Amino acid sequence: MTFLPYAVVVVITVAGIYGVATSRNLVHMVICLSVLQSATLVLLLAMGYRTGAQAPIISTARGSRHAVDPVVQALTLTDVVVGATVVALLLALVVQAHKRSGTLDPDELRPFRG
């Protein structure tokens, strides 16, 4: 089952996009975007994995030849933080959109007046 993590990436990506496209509620849409983004986390971690390797916490100066890739893990960290802030920013936009138009349904949103 060496393809399983990649299959999970495909499933999460497609599920996220489907959710965003068919969403009838802006908060739901933001969460779907966050689901979509979590596919990149799985992809990054899956790419860096080596069978039987340990976590990149290495206690000797000699280093380790049996640790997973630390670079993709650092990138995952970046991904998580950016994802969380994007969700916060979008939810703030949703709050204002609801105040302006009184609805959270994207189909009923009118173009904003200035």
Place this chain on the structure above:
Amino acid sequence: MSARARGLMTSCGCGALAGLLVWALSGLPDFGAYHRLYGLYLDAHAVAQRHATNVVAAVTFDYRGVDTMIEEFILFAAVVGVALLLRAQREETEVGPRDEARGRRAPRSSDAVRMFGLGAVGPSVLVGIYIVAHGHLTPGGGFQGGTVLAGALTLVYLAGEYLVFRRVGPVELMDLSEGAAAAAFVAAGLAGLVAAGTFLLNLLPLGTIGEIDSAGLIPIVNTAVGVEVAAGMSLVLSEFLEQTLMVRGRRS
């Protein structure tokens, strides 16, 4: 466009995308068969070069420190964006954080929530500080610990009242520490630039591997990020609470 047509289009698009993703991912090396030189080099040499046993932290705060600095400014910009979006709009007024129904008492949180919340605040702060301080040694670091610290402040809100929350985490203090932490990261980078011509160069003594005062610049930058994340997340939370509790539409 009708809902049916849109659903059909979405299904077609998702199907095509899934096909393309499968095609792209099948070109990657098999799961577990990893052979990238950059990662392998870091696993072999990072501890000797930087004396940080958590290689991920060494990558985040040293080898790719400039990336992390830019990322920190993304966080900064997002927090500023939230504050800007949730300010009182033209037709709104901001009322003070006071009890509007003086005659009756607001319903308090249930006893179970208050007990657990107040009991968990202290340990969460401790765990948060521990995770930040040991970021270069064990899994953890500024980003993770900062989030735990912001979570502790959330517990104060859940267990107490909004006024207590404001007293424990005043917005001015969070604004200040947010800005100061971002500035500290840049200052640490500039120090290396001035002293040796390389931005974020790890100039400080590296210490003994595995000790808390090892790894030179990494724990300092790590702490700056921890403060930044804790202040940023708390500010976002506080902006949303302020929006709910204090901003009133004039016409409503």
